[in-house]
Amino acid sequence: MAETTIEIRDNGPYLVKxxxxxxxxxxxxxxxxxxIALCRCGHSATKPFCDGAHKREGFASAPRAEG
Ligand code: FES
Known part of the structure:
Protein backbone atom coordinates (compact mmCIF):
# COMPACT_ATOMS: atom_id res chain seq x y z
CA MET A 1 0.00 0.00 0.00
CA ALA A 2 1.31 3.45 -0.87
CA GLU A 3 2.19 5.72 2.00
CA THR A 4 2.04 9.46 2.09
CA THR A 5 3.68 11.68 4.68
CA ILE A 6 2.96 15.36 5.25
CA GLU A 7 5.70 16.98 7.30
CA ILE A 8 5.19 20.40 8.85
CA ARG A 9 8.47 22.28 8.54
CA ASP A 10 9.25 24.70 11.35
CA ASN A 11 8.53 28.23 10.09
CA GLY A 12 8.05 26.89 6.58
CA PRO A 13 6.00 24.77 4.21
CA TYR A 14 4.24 21.43 4.35
CA LEU A 15 6.45 18.79 2.73
CA VAL A 16 4.37 16.13 1.00
CA LYS A 17 6.21 12.88 0.31
CA ILE A 36 6.70 18.83 -2.91
CA ALA A 37 6.56 21.82 -0.57
CA LEU A 38 3.16 23.43 -0.12
CA CYS A 39 2.98 27.04 1.05
CA ARG A 40 1.77 27.40 4.62
CA CYS A 41 2.49 31.09 5.09
CA GLY A 42 0.27 32.52 2.33
CA HIS A 43 3.04 34.67 0.77
CA SER A 44 4.23 32.44 -2.07
CA ALA A 45 3.93 33.79 -5.61
CA THR A 46 3.67 30.21 -6.86
CA LYS A 47 0.80 28.91 -4.71
CA PRO A 48 0.05 26.26 -3.82
CA PHE A 49 3.80 25.64 -3.83
CA CYS A 50 6.35 27.23 -1.52
CA ASP A 51 8.80 29.63 -3.19
CA GLY A 52 10.81 30.49 -0.08
CA ALA A 53 8.89 33.70 0.69
CA HIS A 54 8.20 32.46 4.23
CA LYS A 55 11.80 33.36 5.15
CA ARG A 56 11.54 36.91 3.80
CA GLU A 57 8.18 37.40 5.54
CA GLY A 58 9.39 36.03 8.87
CA PHE A 59 6.69 33.37 9.04
CA ALA A 60 6.77 31.69 12.45
CA SER A 61 4.95 28.49 13.30
CA ALA A 62 6.37 25.33 14.80
CA PRO A 63 3.52 23.11 15.97
CA ARG A 64 4.25 19.85 17.75
CA ALA A 65 2.06 16.77 17.92
CA GLU A 66 1.21 15.50 21.37
CA GLY A 67 2.14 12.00 22.25
S1 FES B 1 5.60 28.46 3.25
FE1 FES B 1 4.85 30.11 2.11
S2 FES B 1 6.45 30.57 0.75
FE2 FES B 1 7.20 28.91 1.90
Missing amino acids: GSYTLVDAEGKAFETKDT
Missing part, protein backbone atom coordinates in the same frame (compact mmCIF):
# COMPACT_ATOMS: atom_id res chain seq x y z
CA GLY A 18 5.02 9.64 -1.21
CA SER A 19 2.09 8.81 -3.42
CA TYR A 20 -0.57 11.50 -3.77
CA THR A 21 -2.51 13.60 -6.25
CA LEU A 22 -2.78 17.35 -5.75
CA VAL A 23 -5.88 18.81 -7.40
CA ASP A 24 -7.34 22.30 -7.62
CA ALA A 25 -10.90 23.27 -6.70
CA GLU A 26 -12.09 22.02 -10.11
CA GLY A 27 -10.45 18.65 -9.65
CA LYS A 28 -7.64 19.29 -12.14
CA ALA A 29 -4.34 17.75 -11.13
CA PHE A 30 -1.15 19.74 -10.68
CA GLU A 31 2.11 18.34 -12.05
CA THR A 32 4.05 17.16 -9.02
CA LYS A 33 7.18 15.32 -7.97
CA ASP A 34 7.80 12.64 -5.34
CA THR A 35 8.28 15.40 -2.76
Whole structure:
Protein backbone atom coordinates (compact mmCIF):
# COMPACT_ATOMS: atom_id res chain seq x y z
CA MET A 1 0.00 0.00 0.00
CA ALA A 2 1.31 3.45 -0.87
CA GLU A 3 2.19 5.72 2.00
CA THR A 4 2.04 9.46 2.09
CA THR A 5 3.68 11.68 4.68
CA ILE A 6 2.96 15.36 5.25
CA GLU A 7 5.70 16.98 7.30
CA ILE A 8 5.19 20.40 8.85
CA ARG A 9 8.47 22.28 8.54
CA ASP A 10 9.25 24.70 11.35
CA ASN A 11 8.53 28.23 10.09
CA GLY A 12 8.05 26.89 6.58
CA PRO A 13 6.00 24.77 4.21
CA TYR A 14 4.24 21.43 4.35
CA LEU A 15 6.45 18.79 2.73
CA VAL A 16 4.37 16.13 1.00
CA LYS A 17 6.21 12.88 0.31
CA GLY A 18 5.02 9.64 -1.21
CA SER A 19 2.09 8.81 -3.42
CA TYR A 20 -0.57 11.50 -3.77
CA THR A 21 -2.51 13.60 -6.25
CA LEU A 22 -2.78 17.35 -5.75
CA VAL A 23 -5.88 18.81 -7.40
CA ASP A 24 -7.34 22.30 -7.62
CA ALA A 25 -10.90 23.27 -6.70
CA GLU A 26 -12.09 22.02 -10.11
CA GLY A 27 -10.45 18.65 -9.65
CA LYS A 28 -7.64 19.29 -12.14
CA ALA A 29 -4.34 17.75 -11.13
CA PHE A 30 -1.15 19.74 -10.68
CA GLU A 31 2.11 18.34 -12.05
CA THR A 32 4.05 17.16 -9.02
CA LYS A 33 7.18 15.32 -7.97
CA ASP A 34 7.80 12.64 -5.34
CA THR A 35 8.28 15.40 -2.76
CA ILE A 36 6.70 18.83 -2.91
CA ALA A 37 6.56 21.82 -0.57
CA LEU A 38 3.16 23.43 -0.12
CA CYS A 39 2.98 27.04 1.05
CA ARG A 40 1.77 27.40 4.62
CA CYS A 41 2.49 31.09 5.09
CA GLY A 42 0.27 32.52 2.33
CA HIS A 43 3.04 34.67 0.77
CA SER A 44 4.23 32.44 -2.07
CA ALA A 45 3.93 33.79 -5.61
CA THR A 46 3.67 30.21 -6.86
CA LYS A 47 0.80 28.91 -4.71
CA PRO A 48 0.05 26.26 -3.82
CA PHE A 49 3.80 25.64 -3.83
CA CYS A 50 6.35 27.23 -1.52
CA ASP A 51 8.80 29.63 -3.19
CA GLY A 52 10.81 30.49 -0.08
CA ALA A 53 8.89 33.70 0.69
CA HIS A 54 8.20 32.46 4.23
CA LYS A 55 11.80 33.36 5.15
CA ARG A 56 11.54 36.91 3.80
CA GLU A 57 8.18 37.40 5.54
CA GLY A 58 9.39 36.03 8.87
CA PHE A 59 6.69 33.37 9.04
CA ALA A 60 6.77 31.69 12.45
CA SER A 61 4.95 28.49 13.30
CA ALA A 62 6.37 25.33 14.80
CA PRO A 63 3.52 23.11 15.97
CA ARG A 64 4.25 19.85 17.75
CA ALA A 65 2.06 16.77 17.92
CA GLU A 66 1.21 15.50 21.37
CA GLY A 67 2.14 12.00 22.25
S1 FES B 1 5.60 28.46 3.25
FE1 FES B 1 7.20 28.91 1.90
S2 FES B 1 6.45 30.57 0.75
FE2 FES B 1 4.85 30.11 2.11
